[in-house]
Amino acid sequence: MSHFEPWTRERAAAIIAEFAGTKGATMPILHEIQHAFGFVPEAAIPMIADALNLSRAEVYGTVTFYHEFRHELPGRHVVRLCRAEACQSMGGDALAERAEKRLGIKLGETTPDRRVTLEPIYCLGLCATAPSAQVDDRMVGRLTESKLDAILTEAQS
Amino acid sequence: MTIRIYVPIDVAALAVGADEVVSAIQTEALKRGLPVEIVRNGSRGMLWLEPLVEVETPKGRVAFGPVEDTDVPTLFDAGFHEGKGGHKLHIGLTDEHPYLKKQQRLTFARCGITDPRSLEAYKALGGYKGLEKAISIGSEATVEEVFASGLRGRGGAGFPTGIKWRTVAAAKADQKYIVINADEGDSGTFSDRMIMEGDPFVLIEGMTIAGIGVGATYGYVYTRSEYPHAIKAMNDAIAIARKAGLLGKGVAGSKYDFDMEVRMGAGAYVCGEETSLLESLEGKRGLVRAKPPLPALVGAFGKPTVINNVMSMASVPIILSEGGKYYADFGMGRSRGTMPVQLAGNLKYGGLVEIAFGCTLGSLVYDFGGGTLSGRPERAVQVGGPLGAYVPVHQWDTLFDYEAFTAIGAGVGHGGIVLFDDTVNLLKMARFAMEFCAVESCGKCTPCRIGSTRGKETFDKIAAGINVEKNLAIIEDLCQTMRLGSLCALGGMTPFPVESAIKHFPEDFGRKPTLQAAE
Ligand SMILES: Cc1cc2nc3c(=O)[nH]c(=O)nc-3n(C[C@H](O)[C@H](O)[C@H](O)COP(=O)(O)O)c2cc1C
Ligand code: SF4
Ligand code: FES
Numbered sequence: 001m002s003h004f005e006p007w008t009r010e011r012a013a014a015i016i017a018e019f020a021g022t023k024g025a026t027m028p029i030l031h032e033i034q035h036a037f038g039f040v041p042e043a044a045i046p047m048i049a050d051a052l053n054l055s056r057a058e059v060y061g062t063v064t065f066y067h068e069f070r071h072e073l074p075g076r077h078v079v080r081l082c083r084a085e086a087c088q089s090m091g092g093d094a095l096a097e098r099a100e101k102r103l104g105i106k107l108g109e110t111t112p113d114r115r116v117t118l119e120p121i122y123c124l125g126l127c128a129t130a131p132s133a134q135v136d137d138r139m140v141g142r143l144t145e146s147k148l149d150a151i152l153t154e155a156q157s
Numbered sequence: 158m159t160i161r162i163y164v165p166i167d168v169a170a171l172a173v174g175a176d177e178v179v180s181a182i183q184t185e186a187l188k189r190g191l192p193v194e195i196v197r198n199g200s201r202g203m204l205w206l207e208p209l210v211e212v213e214t215p216k217g218r219v220a221f222g223p224v225e226d227t228d229v230p231t232l233f234d235a236g237f238h239e240g241k242g243g244h245k246l247h248i249g250l251t252d253e254h255p256y257l258k259k260q261q262r263l264t265f266a267r268c269g270i271t272d273p274r275s276l277e278a279y280k281a282l283g284g285y286k287g288l289e290k291a292i293s294i295g296s297e298a299t300v301e302e303v304f305a306s307g308l309r310g311r312g313g314a315g316f317p318t319g320i321k322w323r324t325v326a327a328a329k330a331d332q333k334y335i336v337i338n339a340d341e342g343d344s345g346t347f348s349d350r351m352i353m354e355g356d357p358f359v360l361i362e363g364m365t366i367a368g369i370g371v372g373a374t375y376g377y378v379y380t381r382s383e384y385p386h387a388i389k390a391m392n393d394a395i396a397i398a399r400k401a402g403l404l405g406k407g408v409a410g411s412k413y414d415f416d417m418e419v420r421m422g423a424g425a426y427v428c429g430e431e432t433s434l435l436e437s438l439e440g441k442r443g444l445v446r447a448k449p450p451l452p453a454l455v456g457a458f459g460k461p462t463v464i465n466n467v468m469s470m471a472s473v474p475i476i477l478s479e480g481g482k483y484y485a486d487f488g489m490g491r492s493r494g495t496m497p498v499q500l501a502g503n504l505k506y507g508g509l510v511e512i513a514f515g516c517t518l519g520s521l522v523y524d525f526g527g528g529t530l531s532g533r534p535e536r537a538v539q540v541g542g543p544l545g546a547y548v549p550v551h552q553w554d555t556l557f558d559y560e561a562f563t564a565i566g567a568g569v570g571h572g573g574i575v576l577f578d579d580t581v582n583l584l585k586m587a588r589f590a591m592e593f594c595a596v597e598s599c600g601k602c603t604p605c606r607i608g609s610t611r612g613k614e615t616f617d618k619i620a621a622g623i624n625v626e627k628n629l630a631i632i633e634d635l636c637q638t639m640r641l642g643s644l645c646a647l648g649g650m651t652p653f654p655v656e657s658a659i660k661h662f663p664e665d666f667g668r669k670p671t672l673q674a675a676e
Contacts (some may be wrong), residue, residue, distance in 0.1 A: 026440025062337030
């Protein structure tokens with residue numbers, strides 16, 4: 001997650017071209033753009049609109065509708081804590097509070113040094129081994145205070 | 158002789174260290190000069206035992222779990238690789254485990270047994286027999302077989318799958334689609350994920366059969382972005398099936414064409430609603446569409462579309478191979494067949510339980526689930542995800558059946574059961590239901606968009622002890638407005654968890670406990 005490419009129009013154009021023949025290409029393109037650059041840069045929106053024969057407003061509307069699409073670069077590590085019911089039943093609330101306190105930020109924020117973004121997530125499908133978390137691309141089940149502390153320490157270093 | 162050891166690749170196992178266990182086994186085997194072959198299978202669904210390691214023996218597969226990488230040396234010391242007992246993590250023959258023996262696994266028949274990327278293993282255990290049958294009996298008879306099974310949509314609404322398929326089959330169009338709803342956003346559910354990761358060919362086969370049945374030549378699996386492992390497993394399996402001639406032009410040498418791909422959502426719960434999903438698939442905001450027209454007639458890209466949940470579609474191959482009647486012989490009343498129930502939350506034995514409709518909720522919680530993991534008294538279960546009711550203990554004799562649940566003001570939903578112990582605060586949960594609705598609302602209807610936000614704020618006042626009765630009356634009003642004035646079940650069913658919480662757990666809302674609740 002920490003190594004995103006710097007924005008270039010050429011790279012964005014290449015991604016868009018890759019999906020030119022795809023039906024309903026907007027979502028796959030947005031995912032690929034975010035995968036490359038870490039977020040969906042404003043400058044990509046008119047490019048997508050032009051390529052898919054859509055208005056900018058339509059593409060912008062799509063980008064803003066979905067929680068997953070970012071409007072700025074995330075921290076070097078993204079820690080997501082499941083806040084849905086099954087994880088709540090296993091003490092997810094207390095873990096979320098603990099993470100907020102340790103990092104000095106709220107869910108949905110990034111530490112000032114841009115090392116860690118802390119996010120809520122609503123279910124990872126790991127509800128029988130709750131509470132659950134996602135650390136960059138890694139899923140974590142049976143989260144405990146000590147596992148969480150280790151995750152945060154590692155992410156902050 | 159090579160020792161065959163199974164370590165699941167299901168993300169629930171990975172999330173508790175399965176990959177580390179694999180490395181430890183490889184290292185230890187090398188050290189001891191033992192020839193070991195590791196198979197990465199799906200999960201058996203006994204999730205409290207993950208990572209569940211199995212060793213193949215002449216008597217059958219012997220299970221050990223939950224295994225940590227640090228346990229591996231002592232496992233070898235105890236002769237686990239010869240299937241010997243003695244180690245504290247020794248469980249016995251996997252197939253003899255009561256958790257599995259008490260189940261009726263039809264849809265999950267292979268999950269956890271095979272390597273999900275092995276087409277040979279899939280076929281060896283009955284895979285692609287359903288497709289063979291569909292090809293031999295033709296389109297119309299295929300749809301009728303599904304109708305005869307009595308299968309109802311497992312995504313939540315419980316609509317008869319056969320009727321949906323008939324509608325699409327009867328529609329005239331140059332192109333039709335099969336769309337799979339793999340958005341599985343409900344907390345407490347993971348059956349779609351498990352099948353996609355553990356037995357992806359069964360979904361591919363089901364979709365291909367559906368394509369033959371209704372005359373569709375292309376399919377989409379719309380999955381949530383929170384499921385990267387499922388997406389990878391599906392993509393791998395699709396490529397393998399295509400290479401084997403089981404997708405593409407003339408599937409399995411027949412006259413039918415069918416191909417498919419996976420599409421990814423982007424963290425919007427409402428995109429699990431079928432018309433919102435279609436909008437998203439087309440690249441738009443996930444605004445729910447008004448019905449009619451039904452997606453069956455005007456669906457993906459404006460074409461007639463079968464849209465089914467993963468579980469519904471993964472049940473189709475066995476319905477074809479064994480016959481609709483075989484499937485319908487399981488279950489009760491108008492709930493035919495089996496339901497993959499997911500036991501989650503504060504449960505000792507959380508996991509996947511596929512069982513014929515008609516057992517009691519209590520038997521699922523206690524006989525399978527073993528009660529709370531915390532060891533504290535059980536207080537409530539939420540059945541059917543964030544739009545599902547909180548069901549108090551005194552109603553746990555309710556039979557797991559669509560109609561029986563409707564009768565108590567609840568729903569089966571996608572089969573998720575989340576258990577809470579006595580530390581749960583139902584006011585907090587009711588507030589959460591409103592908050593979740595506010596966050597996830599697509600914004601089209603005012604009652605859902607604004608009502609949920611007001612509901613959340615009103616609960617904050619109640620929690621602070623401000624005008625409790627007056628504010629509870631406001632909540633009641635809000636629920637009524639949301640129920641009547643919402644286009645889809647997000648706004649329309651959020652009253653379920655809210656009202657059930659207030660009704661059955663009044664003491665959490667500053668009211669006197671009712672007699673029943675105090676039992
Ligand atoms: C807010 C909302 C979320 C939903 N989420 C899902 C979901 O994640 N998966 C699913 O299969 N159905 C979901 N549904 C139900 C679908 O709208 C639809 O009934 C289902 O995909 C039909 O397939 P089935 O007949 O096989 O169940 C949801 C409905 C609503 C209102
Ligand atoms: S009820 Fe809510 S989610 Fe459903 S259509 Fe209306 S605003 Fe959208
Ligand atoms: S509720 Fe947290 S993983 Fe499902």
